[in-house]
Amino acid sequence: MKKMYTAKCTQCDRRFRSYDRGDLLISIRKHVWKKHPKWMRARMKAGKLAGGPGNPTVGMVLSAIAQGIPVALALIRVVRQRRWNRLGAAVDSFEPYMKPETRTAWQAIKTIKNIDYRKGV
Numbered sequence: 001m002k003k004m005y006t007a008k009c010t011q012c013d014r015r016f017r018s019y020d021r022g023d024l025l026i027s028i029r030k031h032v033w034k035k036h037p038k039w040m041r042a043r044m045k046a047g048k049l050a051g052g053p054g055n056p057t058v059g060m061v062l063s064a065i066a067q068g069i070p071v072a073l074a075l076i077r078v079v080r081q082r083r084w085n086r087l088g089a090a091v092d093s094f095e096p097y098m099k100p101e102t103r104t105a106w107q108a109i110k111t112i113k114n115i116d117y118r119k120g121v
């Protein structure tokens with residue numbers, strides 16, 4: 001049984017589903033550019049400003065993880081999938097330097113974040 005990926009447009013709540021994660025992202029991107037171009041351009045602009053809401057730096061994530069799962073989740077909850085893929089990978093590279101309990105917390109956070117996306121949040 002193949003896994004079905006689902007996601008929701010944050011602007012109009014339209015749902016998307018696909019068996020392929022890449023296809024899903026492409027169809028959402030197409031939809032957003034077509035239906036919400038203004039919002040998309042604003043987001044592109046905002047994306048360049050590092051450290052703003054929804055765009056935390058690796059350092060911000062690391063210190064949030066050290067403060068505990070709820071703190072870290074509150075910070076990364078608003079980070080969008082594409083940004084999260086890069087941010088998550090960057091934080092992953094710090095794993096060898098984390099304390100064991102921090103590493104455990106980070107694993108849990110990643111799992112929760114991925115569940116959120118599968119639900120289309």
Ligand SMILES: [Zn+2]
Nearest residue numbers: 009011012035
């Ligand atoms: Zn939409």
